[in-house]
Amino acid sequence: METHYFVSMEEQKNNPLHGKTLEYIITQLSEHYGWAELGYLLRFNCFVKDPSVKSSLKFLRKEQWARTQVEQLYIDTFSK
Template sequence: MNDEVNYKNNPLHGLSLKNLLIELVDYYGFEILFAYLNINCFKTNPSIESSVKFLKKTDWAREKVESFYLYQFKNLPNASSEQFSVPPRDRIVPEGHTPGEPAELSFEDAERLREKQAKKAAAYRSSSASGKKYGGQRSGGYASSRGGERSHPKPASSPNSNDGGRVDPWANSRK
C-alpha cells in the first residue's frame, strides 16, 4: 500500500493554514471557534491574519484547529488510537473515509462540552493530588517548602555511560 496516496486522502493535504481558517470563519465565525476551541486569538481582536500568525508559532493551537477542521468541519470519523498521537497533517485517512457535511454547532453544545471537560480535569487533579501518581506532590511540582519555588526532579545518569555516577542532563535525549 502506498502511503503517499493515503496522505493525499487527508483533507489537510495541500491546504494552507490561511485557507483553512478562511473556510472555518466563513462557515462558523470567530465566536463559535472560540467557544469550541478556547483559543484567545479567536476572541481578542480576531482576524485571519493575526490568527494565522499565532497558529504558525503555536503548535498545540494549530493542531487543535486542524483537528477541529478534520472532525467537525469535514466530519471525518475519529482517528484510530495509533493515528491520534500523530499531528493532524500527518495522519493517514483510510481510503473509504470521505469528508461529509460540516457539523452543526451551537453555543449550548460548546458550554456542555466545556462543563464535561472541566469535570474531567477536576477528577484528574483530585486523583493526582491524592499522592498516588506523583509521590505526594501535586502535578505542577509547586509543593516545595521554599515559598512557592518550583522544584525540579534530578535527572538520572545515563545507564550506558562511564561517568563515575555523575548526572547527565542530556541522557534522555540520546536514547
C-alpha cells in the first residue's frame, strides 16, 4: 500500500528552498563564497578540483547526503 505525503502551500511558503533549483543554489553559493571557500567548507572534490556548476550538479545529483549539506549551507547563508 502506497502512502502519499502532500505538502501544503503554507508549508512551502516557509521552505527556504521552495522554487530554487540545485543549479541556482550552487551558483548563489559559488558567487557568495567562491569555489575555494566552498571547497574548504564542504570538502567536495567538485568544489576543489576543476570546480564548475556542471561538475557540482553531476556529483550532487548522485549523492543525496552531499546535496543535503549544500542545501543546508544555502539555508544557513541566505535565510537570515
